[in-house]
Amino acid sequence: MNFVSLFASAVFLFGGSVLAENATHVYNWTAQWGTANPDGLFERRVVTCNGEYPWPAIKVTQGDRIVVNLSNGLPDQNTSVHFHGLFQHDTNEFDGVPMLTQCDIPPNETLTYNFTVPDQHGPYWYHSHSKGQYMDGMVGPVIIEDIEKPPYDYDEEVLLTLEEWYHKEVSEMIPEFLNRFNPTGAEPIPQVLLFNNTLNGTWAVKPDTTYLLHIINTGGFLSQYLWMEDHTFTVVGVDGIYVEPNETDYIYITVAQRYDVLIHTKNDTSRNYAFMQSMDETMLDTETEVISINSTNAIVYNASAPMPQEYLSDDYIDDILDDFYLTPSPKEDAMDDYDYQIKIDVLMNNLDDGVNYAFFNNITYVAPKVPTLGSVLSAGDFSTNDLVYGTNTHPFVLQKDEIVEIVVNNNDTGKHPFHLHGHVFQVLERGPDFSDAPGPIPYNESAPYTAPEYPLLRDTLYVNPQSYFRIRFKADNPGVWFFHCHIEWHLLQGLAITLVEDPESIQARQSVTDNWKDVCAANGVPFEGNAANNTENLLDLTGQNLQVKSLPSGFTAKGIVAMVFSCLAGILGCAVICIYGMADIPNLEEKVYSELSPEEKKMLDNEDDEEDDDDSTKKKEGSSEEEKKSATNITSETVGQAI
Incomplete structure (x- = not known):
């Protein structure tokens, strides 16, 4: 079997080592700024690997060792790398999450990640976990080859990465996004969808051939719909888990999810066919900045024949494969009743600075002063007390081998893909889309329900709007793990929440390297003590990092919008008064009136009518000049206070 890419420019780079069982693959990477134009529409600054974009693909065999020496050549940003979906058994320090399992790598420093992949196979990926940085290009695929024969046959193996693409850098968009002038939390709008790092890509195929296609959504925001002209997908794996084959015309894939599909090509090579991508439009607040909702790629049988036109379908939204009903292979029974249940409610709301934040149970994640793994390793007998890890890290301490159930109630009107580090989980229940309901419909434990006999296993799952899901896993992988929405915004x-799993085993079996400590020191970050960096009294959180205080009672996002624009209108009003007040302009009132919008003219006319009615009433009542003067003063004073 040949392992090929969809494009000659995306050929896999293997780090100079031969693919063999128990091989060690060493990668020396330097993150640097460069420029690229992946969609052919706009050149912009991107994060490169050793000066190259895109970042290299990794292919290893189950049981191999991966060593990455990551140097930060970015003069203005910290960096990190997380290997998404890899369990990191007893190597939690290399999970790559800043202030959770490591310190950010500052400019001109290097951190070595060194771990094995003993019991996983299929498509994974790596990405920076530092402040949305991977949306600037610091991302790449990882394929782990199974040492056993897969439960399906194929002729050739290919790779497809999907993502949305912005013409702005993330560092430019974050201040605009987390801003009181964006009180509804509207996410930045991408311009296009990429298909293996290009717009409108091509895939050259052979006739009568079965391809194993690894599909990875490496984006930071949008879910995508996929479909092909006159071809079908046979799904045989999700998130590195084999599933019983399921044929479908349409796939819905959220950011961070992976699908293995078989595609059998036709015997006829007289024409070419469209391979379509489409944005999930429900995730967009506006489409004004989108260049193209759909992207038309080509399945090329004959390079001399015309390329395919856009192939639209009315069914791709309603007839998508529902991953909930996929059955893992081999089958695994549903886990017994949970030992520990974590119920978390999703909410998007504003705090006192006017910024829109995301919350689990009214807590928005704020990183601690000490990496949480460092707190575990230095906490001694206090490691099982969740208070050590702070309040705004939203920690949950899990006991060894207990069955943990997480219930997510989505009080938001949008979908959210949630990812669990260090595990795959069983999907016991996912509520339907309740977008049209008058309010959120939470999980009801007392409602009659029968879970699937052999539940779906994966590491990233979306929750429907105003709905819920319920998942379970066994706490058999000691470590500090993130559970978070994988929409980077x-x-x-x-x-996000923090899961501190079996902290006593972490202390007994794990440690951190001197290099790990040196990176913290270079970044000026302590690595011992509780979340507040208190090493004397581990239950004293004085000085810990906390979320912004809450808004005064009664304030809402709509209220903030109204307040902001009222203030702007007031400022502009004052400016107009000053400009026109200092100028001797004939027919001033007529000129100002002519420049008003129809709505403003109507409002002003209504106010004039009310004033005329007031004047008429006053005359009838025989108001004195003193009363008129007093009323005028009050009105002017009130208007002045409003401005």
Whole structure:
């Protein structure tokens, strides 16, 4: 079997080592700024690997060792790398989450990640976990080859990465996004969708051939719909888990999810066919900045034949494969009743600074002063007390081997893809889309329900609007793990919790390297003590990092919008008064009136009518000059206070 890419420019780079069982693959990477124009529409600054974009693909065999020496050549940003979906058994320090399992790598420093992949296979990926940085290009695929024969046959293996693409840098968009002038939390709008790092890509195929296609959504925001002209997908794996084959015309894939599909090509090579991508439009607040909702790629049988036209379908939204009903292979029974249940409610709301944040149970994640793994390793007998890890890290301490159930109630009107580090989980229940309901419909534990006999297993799952899901996993992988929304904008807003799993085993079996400590020191970050960096009294959180205080009672996002624009209108009104007040302009009132919008003219006319009615009433009542003067003063004073 040959392992090929969809494009000659995306050929896999293997780090100079031969693919063999128990091989060690060493990668020396330097993150640097460069420029690229992946969509052919706009050149912009991107994060490169050793000066190259895109970042290299990794292919290893189950049981191999990966060593990445990551140097930060970015003069203005910290960096990190997380290997998404890899369990990191007893190597929690290399999970790559700043202030959770490591310190950010500051400019001109290097951190070595060194771990094995003993019991996983399929498509994974790596990305920076530092402030949305991977949306600037610091991302790449990882394929782990199974040492056993897969439960399906194929002729050739290919890779497809999907993502949305912005013409602005993330560092430019974050201040605009987390801003009191964006009180509804509207996410930045991408311009296009990329298909293996290009717009409107091509895939050259052979006739009568079965391809194993690894599909990875490496984006930071949008879910995508996929469909092909006159071809079908046979799904055989999700998130590195084999599933019983399921044929479908349409796939819905959120950011961070992966699908393995078989595609069998036709015998006829007289024409070419469209391979379509489409944005999930429900996730967009506006489409004004979108260049193209759909992207038309080509399945090329004959390079001399015309390329395919856009192939639209009316069914792709209603007839998508529902991953909930996929059955893992081999089958696994549903876990017994939970030992520990975590119920968390999703909410997007504003705090006192006017910024829109994301919350689990009214807590928005704020990083601690000490990496949480460092707190575990230095906490001694206090490691099982969740208070050690702070309040705004939203920590939950899990006991060894207990069955943990997480219930997510989504009080938001949008979908959210949630990812669990260090595990795959069983999907016991996912509520339907309640977008049209008058309010959120939470999980009801007392309602009659029968879970699937062999539940779906995966590491990233979306929750429907105003709905819920319920998942379970066994706490058999000691470590500090994130559970978070994988929409990077929502993670920046704080939509995450911390799971401290079996901290006593972490202390007994794990440690951190001197290099790990040196990176913290270079960054000026302590790595011992509680979340507040208190090493004397581990239960004293004085000085810990906390979320912004709450808004005064009664304030809402709409209220903030009204207040902001009222203030702007007031400022502009004052400016107009000053400009016109200092100028001797004939027919001033007529000129100002002519420049008003129809709505403003109507409002002013109504106010004039009310004033005329007031004047008429006053005359009839025989008001004195003193009363008129007093009324005029009060009105002027009130208007002045309003401005």
